[in-house]
Amino acid sequence: MKWTAVFLIxxxxxxxxxxxxxxxxxxxxxxxxxVNIAQGNESYIAYLCTVSGYSNVVTVEQGKSVxxxxxxxxxxxxxxxxARIEGDYSSLPSGVNVELEDGWIVLLDQEExxxxxxxxxxxxxxxxxxxxxxxxxxxxxxxxxxxxxCSLRINVIEPQVVLTKILISGNTxxxxxxxxxxxxxxxxxxxxxxxxxxxxxxIPAEFEVxxxxxxxxxxxxxxxKQGGGNMGSIHMTWVVTVGQGESxxxxxxxxxxxxxxxxxxxxxxxxxxxxxxxxxxxYNIKTPAIVVEAVEDEDNHCCNHCNCG
Numbered sequence: 001m002k003w004t005a006v007f008l009i010x011x012x013x014x015x016x017x018x019x020x021x022x023x024x025x026x027x028x029x030x031x032x033x034x035v036n037i038a039q040g041n042e043s044y045i046a047y048l049c050t051v052s053g054y055s056n057v058v059t060v061e062q063g064k065s066v067x068x069x070x071x072x073x074x075x076x077x078x079x080x081x082x083a084r085i086e087g088d089y090s091s092l093p094s095g096v097n098v099e100l101e102d103g104w105i106v107l108l109d110q111e112e113x114x115x116x117x118x119x120x121x122x123x124x125x126x127x128x129x130x131x132x133x134x135x136x137x138x139x140x141x142x143x144x145x146x147x148x149x150c151s152l153r154i155n156v157i158e159p160q161v162v163l164t165k166i167l168i169s170g171n172t173x174x175x176x177x178x179x180x181x182x183x184x185x186x187x188x189x190x191x192x193x194x195x196x197x198x199x200x201x202x203i204p205a206e207f208e209v210x211x212x213x214x215x216x217x218x219x220x221x222x223x224x225k226q227g228g229g230n231m232g233s234i235h236m237t238w239v240v241t242v243g244q245g246e247s248x249x250x251x252x253x254x255x256x257x258x259x260x261x262x263x264x265x266x267x268x269x270x271x272x273x274x275x276x277x278x279x280x281x282x283y284n285i286k287t288p289a290i291v292v293e294a295v296e297d298e299d300n301h302c303c304n305h306c307n308c309g
């Protein structure tokens with residue numbers, strides 16, 4: 001007859017949680033202990049809990065998502081084990097979504113496996129700590145088990161780094177075929193520990209950069225033209241260290257240029273991006289592009305394309 005595991009044996013030794021990291025944006029580094037599920041004194045299914053009693057402690061910022069190790073198990077049955085986990089998400093608030101790997105896996109004797117998970121928090125998700133109870137299911141030739149293991153803890157926090165890009169001068173509606181200029185500001189605000197950040201952006205081929213009207217409060221920046229000929233896009237890289245609770249910014253001035261046939265951009269009406277969108281490398285943070293509209297000016301259009309008396 002199949003049976004259900006009935007007692008836990010806490011191993012005296014402890015070990016570092018597999019998959020933990022010192023990166024405060026993703027995990028809290030925890031020491032852990034193996035817990036054994038036993039039939040008699042010989043057959044075991046072991047799983048790893050942190051000292052604080054959780055399968056893992058995961059920190060996610062509002063508006064972000066994180067992938068993590070949800071539960072690590074070890075087969076000590078002396079025979080092949082099939083196992084899966086299942087999470088109880090009923091206590092999670094709206095805007096906090098957790099998904100745990102729930103398919104069956106096969107472990108040979110003494111093999112280990114880490115089930116993965118993913119958590120996403122909406123930008124308006126409530127800040128706080130939440131628990132996800134986990135059930136571990138095991139099946140093997142001589143029995144099966146349904147085990148309530150250590151829960152997963154999810155910490156939702158406010159964003160630690162904020163990246164913005166705004167237009168501080170220049171028109172958002174301009175006539176075609178006229179010399180126009182704009183100044184954009186990229187700003188980083190850091191609420192975490194002091195750190196070096198890298199920001200990249202791309203200025204489309206219709207523009208040039210006024211280097212003598214471009215400056216940053218700190219850090220180093222470069223603008224490199226890529227692509228063929230006069231119409232290559234300009235790639236910006238800004239590397240800057242931002243202290244905790246501080247902000248740094250760079251102001252970039254661009255202007256419309258003459259295209260290869262010698263016509264002043266913009267040569268036709270439409271919507272144009274002033275940038276692709278500033279991206280904070282390694283953080284999956286990217287600002288929207290700044291968009292302007294070019295419209296046809298009747299007087300200018302006549303004088304450029306008609307016989308004006």
